[in-house]
Amino acid sequence: MMNVSSNGSEESSQVRLISERFVRPTHELSRASTHPYYLGPIDLLTLSLDHMQKGLLFQSKPQLVSSFLDTLGRSLSLCLLHFYPLAGRLETQKFPDEHACWVYVDSSKGPGARILHASVELTVSDILSPIDIHPIVRSLFDLGEKAVNHDGHTRPLVSVQVTQLLDGMFIGFTMNHSIADGTSLWHFVSTLSEIFLQLQSGKNEASISVSKRPVFGPFFPPGHGPILKLPYLEPEEFVCRFDPGPLRERIFHFSAASMAKLKAQAQANTGCKSHNISSFQALCAFLWRSMIKARDVEPDEETTCTIAINIRPRINPPLPDAHFGNLIAATQTSCKVGDLFGPKFSLGCQ
Incomplete structure (x- = not known):
């Protein structure tokens, strides 16, 4: 069991990792998934940026957490059938003669989506009551591990962390920003929820349906793509890792x-x-x-x-x-x- 510490101004809390596993699509993907998933100009601009992170905080938790996690894993596996690039990983093809490289997604490789199960000795009120965002919140997404989007060469492109609180639950979603934006992230979360509810109601996997399937096709300027070469050969030439140090963070609500x-x-x-x-x-x-x-x-x-x-x-x-x-x-x-x-x-x- 792994402990992840987060030190606040007056207290220290620990997120305890209980389990970790990876989930791939339930069955063989479509033929399109065997081809490279091309990254467009906007995708490539984000390679040095942080991942996207969105979370859901619940004021209660399931009676059988193991059953919840099992259904979540099955839902995620089915969801990846529709969002197949997220099951892959970033790959780079180098062109030494041109001092250039091409970054794309190989949907047939990679570990799949990451599921983390953790716990922390805090209540929902502990998370919500501070004026500043509680320092533990960072550790509710991918255990607080620091990464940039280029790290998708070795890290999963999407992860879900389920953290048990003393009186509730937090589900943190982390997605590589070089493959999708916030609209696509919420589409993924909504589809996952839709599948989860159907499985929870007793539907078998063969009868699961989704209301809005994702549409694929990277956006390229006229006359460009699908292969966009970067004028660099090694990641050190263009990948930057910015560490601003400890920051105060706050959420403002306007009535x-x-x-x-x-x-x-x-x-x-x-x-x-x-x-x-x-x-x-x-x-x-x-x-x-x-x-x-x-x-x-x-x-x-x-x-x-x-x-x-x-x-x-x-x-x-x-x-x-x-x-x-x-x-x-x-x-x-x-x-x-x-x-x-x-x-x-x-x-x-x-």
Whole structure:
């Protein structure tokens, strides 16, 4: 049994690893899975970034944890039939004469999805009550192991950690960001849940169905792909590992009333009744101004706000939400700090 420690300011907690196993698809995959799964330009840009992590916190836990884990494993194995690239691993083909390499996913190799079963001597209240995010939370995803997406050459592309609390349960999902974005991650989690509920109700595996199957096909600019060579030969030439050190992390919740107030304030200062400010625009402007104010940036310096957006419905022709992969783009707006804090609060919204 392995212990993973996480030290907070006043206490030390330990996540105890109870078991670990890997799950592959229930049966032989489709013919398409034997071909390389190509990575697009956006995928390749994320190779030095961290994995995506999303978690679900439950205020109760199953009476028979072993039965729950068994059903979860069977569900994951069935889910991988639909999300087959996640069962594979990253591979690199080198071209020494060109001093280049090609990174792709080999769906027929790799250990499959990782399932971790762990426990920690904390309650749901212990996790939720601190003002800052409890330091143990990092260890509820892949035991807190640090990795970048390029590590998908040796690490699973998706993992699920089930951590028993004293009075609840936390399920942490970790997915390699070089193969999918947040929309695809939640699609995977929703499909896994859909399959789990059917198995739990007594359906046999042959009769399991899913409501929204993933659609595959990496997005390439016209005239490019499917093989995109990087102008590097060794990972050390382009893979960076950034360690910011210990950070305070906090989740902010904006009530419906505070959102309505922010939106009304921004709308009142637009100077144009025909221009409607959305709640999202008002919130982004408020966060932007707050961050710059906290950093005490000089008024004549330029500041930029960058937001990642889902481009599936925005490209021509549009792609469905079920399209698997990294279908994101960065949208930016810039201005002088002095202008951002001028009399028109709505400038940041626009």
